[in-house]
Amino acid sequence: MKANTGVKMIPLQGEAFGKPMVIYPTLLWDDDRAVLVDTGMPGSWETIRQEMLRAGIPPERLQAIILTHQDLDHIGSLPEIVRELGGQVEVYAHELDQPYIEGTRPLLKTNAQSMAPILAMLPEKEREHLQWLCENPPKAMVHKTLADTEILPYCGGIRIIHTPGHTPGHISLYVQDSKTLIAGDAMVYMNEALRGPIPQTTLDMEMAVNSLKKFENLEITSIICYHGGMCQNNVEEQLHALIR
Numbered sequence: 624m625k626a627n628t629g630v631k632m633i634p635l636q637g638e639a640f641g642k643p644m645v646i647y648p649t650l651l652w653d654d655d656r657a658v659l660v661d662t663g664m665p666g667s668w669e670t671i672r673q674e675m676l677r678a679g680i681p682p683e684r685l686q687a688i689i690l691t692h693q694d695l696d697h698i699g700s701l702p703e704i705v706r707e708l709g710g711q712v713e714v715y716a717h718e719l720d721q722p723y724i725e726g727t728r729p730l731l732k733t734n735a736q737s738m739a740p741i742l743a744m745l746p747e748k749e750r751e752h753l754q755w756l757c758e759n760p761p762k763a764m765v766h767k768t769l770a771d772t773e774i775l776p777y778c779g780g781i782r783i784i785h786t787p788g789h790t791p792g793h794i795s796l797y798v799q800d801s802k803t804l805i806a807g808d809a810m811v812y813m814n815e816a817l818r819g820p821i822p823q824t825t826l827d828m829e830m831a832v833n834s835l836k837k838f839e840n841l842e843i844t845s846i847i848c849y850h851g852g853m854c855q856n857n858v859e860e861q862l863h864a865l866i867r
């Protein structure tokens with residue numbers, strides 16, 4: 624029997640890096656399990672938990688967290704979720720971002736040196752907070768690393784697509800049942816238009832643009848961008864216009 628599967632974005636609103644920001648972790652579920660893709664900034668677990676309850680998915684059903692990459696706004700609430708749910712949750716990420724998420728290497732972007740221009744512009748309280756996060760970044764163990772083309776057996780099958788560029792271990796996810804592409808930061812959705820990676824925060828633009836070719840042969844009905852949310856208008860046309 625086919626499982627009942629679902630996809631729901633969890634909008635998280637707040638202030639980050641000196642500006643207002645809305646970001647979109649995604650909740651996936653089937654009959655008995657739920658999966659969270661990315662965890663928001665530190666302190667977001669309570670909002671995510673409430674949104675899960677509103678969707679009728681008890682947090683105890685959460686069995687996996689998939690991190691699209693190491694950036695602070697994606698891994699921020701990982702420690703608090705793992706602390707609360709403990710051993711029931713398996714954490715997944717690509718091996719190239721694993722050491723940063725586990726804290727054995729400093730985060731590639733959210734460190735005092737890279738953040739210096741932003742830190743200098745912030746009011747004192749926010750500066751102290753971001754400085755503290757740079758020195759004490761969230762970290763947690765990655766239980767399983769993910770490789771390109773692998774299919775995770777949750778929610779009707781989640782295909783892993785390695786899309787390096789924004790970070791070396793950036794992954795996107797293709798949810799087979801609903802034909803939804805969870806693009807992480809490989810693309811953004813702004814003013815009802817799908818756009819490529821943002822140069823300001825992408826470590827290797829050439830690689831990031833090249834990674835978009837991996838979406839070329841997918842049948843896609845919706846794309847969820849972490850920045851901008853869900854794109855459902857002329858999805859394949861918009862996507863093909865970005866692929867060079």
Ligand SMILES: O=c1ccn([C@@H]2O[C@H](COP(=O)(O)O)[C@@H](O)[C@H]2O)c(=O)[nH]1
Pocket residue numbers: 640694695696732733734737738741808821823824
């Ligand atoms: O203006 C900014 C915003 C963010 N950063 C750093 O880049 C990463 C990724 O940011 P995204 O907005 O998710 O692409 C973030 O964790 C910050 O460390 C930046 O340098 N400048």
